[in-house]
Amino acid sequence: MLYQAYQLQDDMVAPLRMMARGWMDWLSANFPVREQALGRHWLAALEMVSRFEISHARPPFEIRRVRTGNADAAVSEEVSFSLPFGDLLHFRKDIEMPQPKVLVIAPLSGHFSTLLRGTVETLLRDHDVYITDWKNARDVPMSAGSFGVEDYIAYIIRFLEEIGPGAHILAVCQPCVQGLAAVAVMSEDNNPATPRSMTLMAGPIDPRESPTEVNEFAVSKSLAWFEQSVISPVPYRYGGGGRRVYPGFLQLTAFMAMNMDRHKTAHQKLYDHLAAGEVEAAEKIKTFYDEYFAVLDLTEEFYIETIDRIFHRAELATGEFHYRGRKVDPGKIRRTALLTVEGGRDDICALGQTAAAHDLCSSLRPHLKRHHLQANVGHYGVFNGRRWDNEIYPVVRNHILMME
Template sequence: MMYQTYQNFAKFIDPIRWGAKEHNHVLDTYFDGFIPKSLLSVKAINEQVSLMGFTHSRPEFDIHSILDAEGIDRRVEETCATQTAFCNLLHFKKEGAVGEPKILLVTPMSGHFATLLKGTLKTLLKDHEVFITDWLNIREVPLIEGDFDFDSYVDHIIQFLHFIGEDTHLMAVCQPTVAALVATAILSEDKSDVVPASLILLAGPIDVRVNPTKVNQLANEKPISWFKQKLIANVPYQCAGKGRRVYPGVTQLIAFMNMNMQRHQDTFKKLYQLRLEGKHEEAQLIVDFYEEYFAVMDLSENFYLETVEKIFQKTELPKGVLECKGRIVNPRAIKKPFLLTIEGERDDICGIGQTLAAQDLCALLPAYRKSHHLQAGVGHYGVFNGKRWEKYIYPIVRNHIQSCI
């Protein structure tokens, strides 16, 4: 009922937000970009109003060109390589690039869209051909398409690896590191031709018993029945997936914002002041962040509850009891891929050692095929985005992939 109430309210205020945005567009057009100082505050307020709300569709990637490793500006082609009812596999390739290593970048299904990894993708494109999972907002997937759970997630990774073909490098960020490891174990046990050439796991909850964070503790404070009763809702009737049981993305985002509400308030005050001072480039960085941050997607009930219970509460993978598609997952079957795990020193979501645990689980993988990097001074998002990712972490990823060729 609360989700439906939210949706009704959103439909009520959307025209107000749209009107504020259009008013700014009219001002820009009328004054040809040279806004009088007396109207800067009006524009700044309009911008704040237009940002005050959530969207439920993915922003565009808008990656049209990239400077490759040789400093050549190459056009980037984005296509949908294949799709399912729940995910589009997007393919990004530089014009004129031949024989570059192929990466399957698996994005989290954790309340935001694949564009959250836009910075990661842009960096990888310098030297690689990249496929990325573009998970659809399940509130727009009709019930007739069936359910989506943890097994479905793993199935998608396996299906996409088969589609891309041999010698693909599998890279997962945060939440899907578990599913990526599971998929690799299943393919290895089946002696498949599409076992990844390398497995790259960044800041993921492989074993949350190691250095538990506040996020891990919160997941264990309540029984799974509490999560089902308090956090699961029906998709509103206005959506294509009406009637689905989901964990609303807006619920998670509000919870995250409440943890740092003062910081968000201060940032919006700063945005207003920057507009008045004419520091538009700095202000636009804030706008770009919140347009992405406020774009939320829902998670299916089963996938969300299974993730909480299997990964965070029962820690089934490191205990050797995790089942997928009716079979026990056996990471010891992984003997071929080169494994790279990466963590951030200041990560307050996945503690130090949680991703490194994958090294121990892959016990029969030769030592020379295992690598680990702990990046000093970065938090969770800094592991896969930002200056340190580009300067320190990405070269390690690039060299790791090159060493597998």
């Protein structure tokens, strides 16, 4: 009944949002309300009401041009390969010079791959970029079957094979585990598409290291509790009607609860900017929350297996991780260079959890391993923002270049 209750609430609020938008349009068309302080306050209040919603559709990346070398290059999005639960999305640039191919492995944790827009935009300066563009499970028909942790790994391998030999991977957050497992499997199989390098950023390779509040919550509850408390069937009005999922709106609620005061402050600032007619400042906040409030649902099997295999049992770190019936051994990785990146103030994936990959990749020679600790950044700052652009990205770029 969880999803049904949420849907009922959203359906009840929808007319109020529509009414607020209608009043905004009518007032703007018939009165010079933006020229008066009281009018701007009215419009600001109406806009805040109109924005009281969660989106379940992927926002556009809207990366149209990037600076590459000494010139700007046009960028277009192209689905290179499509599977039921995700697409391989290619950001094609209008340039002649070949650049290193990089697959960005996006997390499947309640938000769309566009959460990594800033990561992709920066990488596009010097690389030919692809990304795993995961689909909302509530829109995937039951006939497509299930999608679990091992299916995620299979998708990574299939996407790398589609890109071809010589690519690199950059995994952000949760899929660092699946990314490392995929490289281990491909290395053992001598797969021609095995990536030349892997960059693992703020991911729970060993969540037992310096456990955070997120880690402790995951292990404090039984799998039965998660199944009974947070899993719900999708309403039949959607393409995936009947599929049991972990709803994205629950993950959003959990994320917001961790920093509720910050979100309250941000929305107060948004109202103040709107009331003051400060359009540019307001637009920055709206753009962030348009992305933040766009959520996707996870399949039950992926969510429960992630809790069980990655957090409860830490299978990769303990050497017990299996893929399609075979043990995954990162010690089989011999030629794929490893870079791990951690943030000094990361309250989701703490220090040591990602760096644990170095001990697991025991066959890699020292010159093929590097760890970068970025002081004074939290989880999001590891892959987005000023520190990512100016301090972390140069390390990633050089790591990739080293293996070209």
